[in-house]
Amino acid sequence: MITLTIKSKGPSSPQAIEWAKKLLESKKQTQAEMKEFAKTEEFQEIIKRLRAKQHAR
């Protein structure tokens, strides 16, 4: 992995702030959806499949 770091010393542009806030909001919303998904039958099926794969290893 090649990594480049951009350090900031001052305020970001309004465009950058809007971009970051949109991403943070989307992340929060998606994590809430993930928690809801974890209550579903589909999620339980995924757990079953995973455990079956683990035991077969």
Next chain:
Amino acid sequence: MQDKFSVKDFYEFQYQEGKDKSYFFETNNGYFYQIKFKESSYIFSDLISVRPNSYEFIIDFLNHSNSSKIVFDSLIPNTIAAIYKDFFDRFGRSTVVYIIDSSDSRESARKRKFDRWVEMFKGDEYFKIDAEIFDNEQNRIFSSLIIKIDNPNFNEIIKYFGSLSSKYSK
């Protein structure tokens, strides 16, 4: 380019196809992780050729063991790195962005954790760019972008992502 991914020991994970690409794994300590590469064309709304392959990386976990104790588990970073590798093997032209919440002042710890997850990628096949964004209240928001080095839009993506940082950047 030679694949130098070297992680061998990781939890079994399950991939689920959909508009968003989801992964699941369970740890020995009873934690169940969900990882989502969420299709998010707005991230690069100005770059038409990049938009369809843009994803947000989102992770969340549940604990079925009823224990609040967090135990260090070295297999977790290995597994997340393996999932990243699997995702890029499937969708090599993707651009993945990770954003770190700073609302509880724990952003630096989260950033270190994310860096540990992805440092498992050895060699020069992948490129990560880290940037800081300061909001109007001077909260620091970390963001990272990961792409494969042979992405056909590499230069455009790096230039655009870099432009989102401050004019005072170094």
